[in-house]
Amino acid sequence: MHTVVLIPGDGIGPEVAHAAQRVINSTGLDIRWVEMPAGEAAIATDGDTLPEKTLDAIRTHKVGLKGPVGTPIGKGFRSVNVTLRKKLDLYAAVRPVRNMPNVKTRYDNVDIVIFRENTEGLYSGIENEITAGVVTSMKVCTEKACERIARAAFRYAKARGRKKVTVFHKANIMKLTDGMFIRVAKKVHDEEHPTIAYEELIIDNGCMQLVKDPTRYDVLLMENLYGDLMSDLCAGLVGGLGVVPGANIGDNAAVFEAVHGTAPDIAGKNLANPLACIMSGVMMLNHMADTTGDEACRAAAAKIKHAYDAVLTEGTTLTRDLGGTAGGKEFTDAMVREIQKS
Numbered sequence: 001m002h003t004v005v006l007i008p009g010d011g012i013g014p015e016v017a018h019a020a021q022r023v024i025n026s027t028g029l030d031i032r033w034v035e036m037p038a039g040e041a042a043i044a045t046d047g048d049t050l051p052e053k054t055l056d057a058i059r060t061h062k063v064g065l066k067g068p069v070g071t072p073i074g075k076g077f078r079s080v081n082v083t084l085r086k087k088l089d090l091y092a093a094v095r096p097v098r099n100m101p102n103v104k105t106r107y108d109n110v111d112i113v114i115f116r117e118n119t120e121g122l123y124s125g126i127e128n129e130i131t132a133g134v135v136t137s138m139k140v141c142t143e144k145a146c147e148r149i150a151r152a153a154f155r156y157a158k159a160r161g162r163k164k165v166t167v168f169h170k171a172n173i174m175k176l177t178d179g180m181f182i183r184v185a186k187k188v189h190d191e192e193h194p195t196i197a198y199e200e201l202i203i204d205n206g207c208m209q210l211v212k213d214p215t216r217y218d219v220l221l222m223e224n225l226y227g228d229l230m231s232d233l234c235a236g237l238v239g240g241l242g243v244v245p246g247a248n249i250g251d252n253a254a255v256f257e258a259v260h261g262t263a264p265d266i267a268g269k270n271l272a273n274p275l276a277c278i279m280s281g282v283m284m285l286n287h288m289a290d291t292t293g294d295e296a297c298r299a300a301a302a303k304i305k306h307a308y309d310a311v312l313t314e315g316t317t318l319t320r321d322l323g324g325t326a327g328g329k330e331f332t333d334a335m336v337r338e339i340q341k342s
């Protein structure tokens, strides 16, 4: 039996996290779910946006599936996501961006995997008011963090037979920080993975090239803020935030979550597409198979993937973001029916 920490989160979080839980349970895999609070919801129950017991549960059980959590804009508490990723040292955000069956978009054959450094950069949150009207934000970049995210990207590329790693940067302006990021990435390439193609692009040009022809990209490697922005941009290439999953991976634990946020505009209305969270669950099951050697997890992941491919292809239960009229619950019901057929 496996234990997974489930963090429902805020806004649409509980809807999509519980949908993913239901879909995973319907595969028959023996999972014990430990539900833990985080986000604004946790203030009411525990008086803290990220209770220590939630972090401890992830440390103990090593794997979490998380719904999004809200962060106040321009004031209020520090981002729960940033704190969680830092405290658990989940340094690699991995976000696969692919076309989905029957989801019509401007491009076919998009198959990109974003590797985002997840622990530093401008997300260090070191901000100061120097004097009235003058504020600073410090971009922190360490060789250690650059090296481990570069290594993670190249190792992934090698393991999955990917051909190229492209580094997006702005080292023409941030000569020390982004300069270090590309220098270290190139070193990891040259010394450890010379057979994988390596490319560097200044990120403004990279954005233009990506929207002109995303099919020329394979694995993308970048620091924290760029990775955040590019994840949403790339989601737009394949049908939006409802279809892009993600993983936050460290050496001792991993937390899986969709790229999207709490979507307050549609929360509680059965309008959220749970697919991105379900796909994050598939990534989680494959990770569990890799780390525990239990192939039943991989088989459950394959069943779920087969089910969403089938439901999307059949096309009568698409959620609104994908051009259909179904609610998230009806989509989840269709997924469960499909899994039970297999």
Ligand code: NAI
Pocket (backbone or CB within 6 Å): 012, 016, 067, 068, 069, 070, 071, 072, 081, 241, 242, 257, 258, 259, 260, 261, 262, 263, 264, 265, 266, 271, 272, 273, 274, 276, 321
């Ligand atoms: P958002 O991703 O929540 O929403 C952007 C747009 O996409 C909205 O129109 C929303 O309705 C739509 N959308 C998002 N997920 C969807 C889904 N599953 N199905 C259908 N439509 C979906 O981004 P926004 O509005 O910038 O952020 C809202 C809150 O979420 C903020 O407090 C932000 O800090 C937080 N956030 C949390 C994340 C996390 O916990 N991992 C990630 C991103 C944002």
